[in-house]
Amino acid sequence: MLQYTNHFDTKTLDPFTLEKGFEAVHYEEQNKAVGYYHLPKLSQALVKELDTMRDEIDSRFDTIAVIGIGGSSLGIKAIERLLRSGTPNAKKLIYLENSDPLSIISEMEEIDKSKTLFILISKSGGTVEALSIFKRLIVSFELTLDNSDQIYVISDDNSILSRFADEHHLRRFAIPDNVGGRFSVLSAVGIVPLTLAGFDTASILKGAQDFLDRFWNRKEEHILQKASYYVSHKDQYPMNVLFAYSDAFAEFGKWVVQLWGESLGKKNRYGERVGLTPISLIGSVDQHSFLQLIIEGPLNKTVTFMHVESSAEHLMIPKLSLKYLEKSDFINGKSFNELINAQCQATMQSVLQSGVSVDEIAWKKIDEISVGEMIAYYELLTSISGALMEINTYDQPGVELGKTILTSYFQK
């Protein structure tokens, strides 16, 4: 279990708003309009099904190429990055996302066709990047479509991509109708590639389920406080910074940015533009980049400090005194993990002293249970905030115009 501390003032929060937040997401969960709440339970069956395929997959493939973008890759990458060092035997994962030709070429160079399972992921089935790259792969690697055992498809049951998959008798997994792309990491989207790659997804799901259970049982009230605080201060603090002290959070930060930004940047029911801007930072690196702005710049940001008590690696700073550099000897004989944690605490203290609203999420270690909990935490935080902002948290109408303009360019 992670430890959550809201250092901002929770006394002024309206108890009615907290109840409203809870009731709103509880209603979503009960009436099944929003599906992600049920994924941790539902997907356990999927893990069992995948486990029966594992021997065959393991003997045939050493690499999984994921073709997908946005909600179809960010969550998978986040989990892989967090758990990779603890899962050294997991298969290699290659992500084909961006329409940048240089990236596609360098990713394709890493693919050995005979040992690679290709998983094409698109909820709508019409994502231009994914389909263009998929076509490129078919031609470059001379992939056979009909009855292929090395191409899997993950999509909405009723999408054009699912019809394509069925036409060619490809193995297909469904994303439930009521689960949006950015909330889909614990559906087949994340569970299929990560389980087949060798990650312990059952424990990730358990971590998410346990947190959800505690939340429904009113044992995680801090999350209601935080959402309520963020929403009630949204004009004062339009930006929410996640400052995570380990490089392993780099991809997780991007997942949070999509979840938070795309869910909450909306026109509300009165047609007003609302939204909260997510910013993902990594410590200690970004102490040398962004920290000055937080401390002395306008007080327009909240900051969440995230840190991990114990690292898998106990790398020490040698007891070595260098002439003229004795000022740095204070850290001799400590571990790098002690250093980075002390940097987080020292920075948090200085940010607090500058008057910034701060909260803190403490991990004991990075393991599957904690990763699952953190996913459920951020999804819930987003849903509660969206409900309090009186928006539709689950759509993204603003991006449609660009797609229409794009198509028109080539149909002239």
Next chain:
Amino acid sequence: MLQYTNHFDTKTLDPFTLEKGFEAVHYEEQNKAVGYYHLPKLSQALVKELDTMRDEIDSRFDTIAVIGIGGSSLGIKAIERLLRSGTPNAKKLIYLENSDPLSIISEMEEIDKSKTLFILISKSGGTVEALSIFKRLIVSFELTLDNSDQIYVISDDNSILSRFADEHHLRRFAIPDNVGGRFSVLSAVGIVPLTLAGFDTASILKGAQDFLDRFWNRKEEHILQKASYYVSHKDQYPMNVLFAYSDAFAEFGKWVVQLWGESLGKKNRYGERVGLTPISLIGSVDQHSFLQLIIEGPLNKTVTFMHVESSAEHLMIPKLSLKYLEKSDFINGKSFNELINAQCQATMQSVLQSGVSVDEIAWKKIDEISVGEMIAYYELLTSISGALMEINTYDQPGVELGKTILTSYFQK
């Protein structure tokens, strides 16, 4: 030469403010209080000096390990990432930055001591991350300090680190006194590792110099307009987004974030907190993440769209029609480069239509001259904006408290 288009309304800008911006930076340049303006010229001599060492370096080393953080690594990484695909024979660069033990271990695993040149970079000479990692490297690789030909040091002439280097007769390069860390990429900080790695730094410097010359000759007025617009709208638009359409800009975006955030997030001469928050996005990926917030969220951001006309790689989207997926055939037979550029244009149109303030920077291709120009452009933009905000653009007093607290933790 890059092409700059300010799509926002420049008619309402005060001509007096534009002059004030120009005069302020011109004064800085003339009186030499700020040194970076002179680096493109000064560093050409350094390149010539380094060129005489190249044969020896090339025969001895195939890897350069850069030990540095913040201003001592971000610029090097930005240039390497932009120019790597056009400089395939450049040596491998390894960056030891963060105090994250997992990262340090995995970076150390990539180092073959016999073939690696270590370059320790710290302007102040007291950076805790750099010194701790350096000590770890000395012990792990059993590095000899005295007269070592595989350890270089880059620091202020008068720093404790320079005294350390001289004590051990290490090759040492100076960062001019009047050049701050985040403005130092065209000093020895960037020029030494990049030149020795095999990058054409003379052309980068030329690109920067040419742009500065044109600016001083009042041929690049758009930059004054943009700085003036950003500063006069800083309360309305507290965030400035750089949306760059190529993965190659990922590290450049981080360099801009440091430059912009740390320079402009300050207390001004009246003690008021001012600042502009930089946000770096990559297209097309972040169309699936952040775009919704830009389009429908609060109008509190400016957006700069950056794109590259021609790519080094002409990867085509095959003329392949897949059953049920015919909707995506509109892009068949085009190149991925055409796709990503069309995505940029379509997204820019949709963002403009939503009422956001937009400007555009068009690269013909990614080459050394353009990279140098872009560095000079962002440094100038930052300096002009800082002058108009009446702050000290070049210090970072806000980060000192955290350092003091950190030291006190270990001296208890």
